[in-house]
Amino acid sequence: MNDQVLEVRDLEYEYVTGKGRFRAIDHLSFSVREGEFVSIVGPSGSGKSTLLKTIAGLLRVTAGEIRVSGQVLTGQIPPQVAVVFQDYSRSLFPWMTVQENVEFPLKGKKFGRKEAAERSLESLVAVGLGDALKKYPWQLSGGMQQRVAIARAIAYRPTLLLMDEPFASVDAQTRADLEDLVLSIHQKYGTTILFITHDIDESIYLADRVLVLSQPPARLKADLKVDLPRPRHQIQTKQMPEFIRLRAEVSGMILQPGLAR
Ligand code: ADP
Ligand code: MG
Numbered sequence: 001m002n003d004q005v006l007e008v009r010d011l012e013y014e015y016v017t018g019k020g021r022f023r024a025i026d027h028l029s030f031s032v033r034e035g036e037f038v039s040i041v042g043p044s045g046s047g048k049s050t051l052l053k054t055i056a057g058l059l060r061v062t063a064g065e066i067r068v069s070g071q072v073l074t075g076q077i078p079p080q081v082a083v084v085f086q087d088y089s090r091s092l093f094p095w096m097t098v099q100e101n102v103e104f105p106l107k108g109k110k111f112g113r114k115e116a117a118e119r120s121l122e123s124l125v126a127v128g129l130g131d132a133l134k135k136y137p138w139q140l141s142g143g144m145q146q147r148v149a150i151a152r153a154i155a156y157r158p159t160l161l162l163m164d165e166p167f168a169s170v171d172a173q174t175r176a177d178l179e180d181l182v183l184s185i186h187q188k189y190g191t192t193i194l195f196i197t198h199d200i201d202e203s204i205y206l207a208d209r210v211l212v213l214s215q216p217p218a219r220l221k222a223d224l225k226v227d228l229p230r231p232r233h234q235i236q237t238k239q240m241p242e243f244i245r246l247r248a249e250v251s252g253m254i255l256q257p258g259l260a261r
Contacts, residue, residue, distance in 0.1 A: 002070055005160050005192040006032040006055065011064035013050055024050040026217035027064070032160070032194055037186050039195040041203035042213030043254055048196045051218065052164045055194070056083050069159055079109075082158035086165040088145040092137040098124065099133040102152045109156055123151040126188065127181060143174035147181065154185055163195045167202070176234050179206060183232060200250045204243060205232055212253050221253050 013025040024047040032038045042048050053059040055066055057077035066073045068081060085091055092101050102120035111119065124130055127147040137145050146166060153161055163182070167175040183206060186193055197203050203210050204226055212222040228242055237243055 003034045004031045004067075005034050005036075005069055006194065007065075007067040007070075008051075008055070009065045009067075011051075011054065011066065012062045013047075013054055013059065014062045015050075023217040025054070026219050028218060028220055029064075030211055030220060030223060032192060034192055035190045036209065037193045037195065037207045038209045038211060039197060039203040039207040040211045040213060041197055041200055041250060041254065042218065043215065044198055045216060046213045047216050047218030048198070048213060049164055051213075052083070052162050052194075052196055055160075056081055056162055078160075080159035082153035082156070082161050084146075084149050084153050084161070084163045084166045086168050088142060088149050088166075088169070091149050092145060094137055097134050097136060098129060098140070098148050101137065101148055102155050105152060106156055111156070119155045120151070123155040124148075126154065126185065127151045141174075143170045143178060146170065146178060150178075150181065150185070154189060154191065157189065157191075159192065161191050161193045163193065165197055166195075168198075175202075180232075180234070182206065183230075187231070200247055200254065201238065204228075204246045204250065205234075205237060210246070210250060212250055222250075224249065 008031065009029050011025055011028040012023065015022045015024055040048055050059065054061050057073055057075065060075045068078045096104065099120055102123060103116045106116040106119060124133060127150050129144065129147055129151065132140065132144065137148065167178050170178065179202060185191060195206055207226050210224045210226060211220060214221045224246060226246060228237055228240060
């Protein structure tokens with residue numbers, strides 16, 4: 001049986017600009033198995049968001065193939081994929097309550113009113129927002145708004161959850177809390193997660209595997225197994241020799257003098 005949720009093969013992506021074509025992704029191949037937590041780390045401008053947008057069906061690939069649950073993407077947005085972006089302030093509707101924001105995408109799917117309400121409530125409780133159902137996004141902190149976006153993404157139990165630097169705009173303490181929240185969701189629902197970040201520690205702390213991207217055009221520099229026990233712990237895990245070894249290995253690939261931006 002094929003348990004690959006995501007298969008990316010020989011992917012190429014070129015932006016067409018006024019000055020010609022710019023190749024952002026070059027012959028990139030990897031796959032993600034069901035239930036796996038894979039992070040992708042690379043310097044700013046290395047093509048991470050471009051890659052995510054091709055997988056989410058927001059950009060059409062120039063060459064190569066992407067399969068989600070075995071189905072080749074052909075320019076459509078795959079229904080079983082959910083995305084959480086960095087910019088939470090623009091991802092929620094300000095005129096809807098927290099609960100309405102989470103229910104909204106469910107109503108367009110196959111869920112009835114009652115089921116949509118139950119699922120949104122369960123997801124909001126899972127992200128620790130059971131008390132904030134009737135609040136509006138602008139009444140919440142940045143970290144809480146990002147929790148709403150996560151609840152919305154998990155409410156319809158996506159086969160694949162894509163996250164693009166979701167915690168890059170929150171403070172360090174909130175970021176650590178949100179990392180642990182995503183780990184608890186991964187454990188609770190067994191969701192397959194592809195997590196994009198430029199933060200090396202975060203990429204290792206969360207994942208079963210870390211994929212390292214090169215400068216553009218993005219190629220795969222490394223595909224590293226993260227052999228660290230779960231549940232992870234913000235302090236203990238980061239003191240383990242395996243964590244320190246991986247951090248040095250990834251840093252060596254990303255922070256080469258002259259290549260870092
Ligand atoms: P990352 O998310 O890793 O920071 P991006 O995927 O956003 O990188 O961008 C990868 C490269 O593609 C960068 O060099 C960027 O300047 C370029 N790029 C991004 N979006 C566009 C666009 N709409 N048109 C042309 N070039 C773009
Ligand atoms: Mg980006």
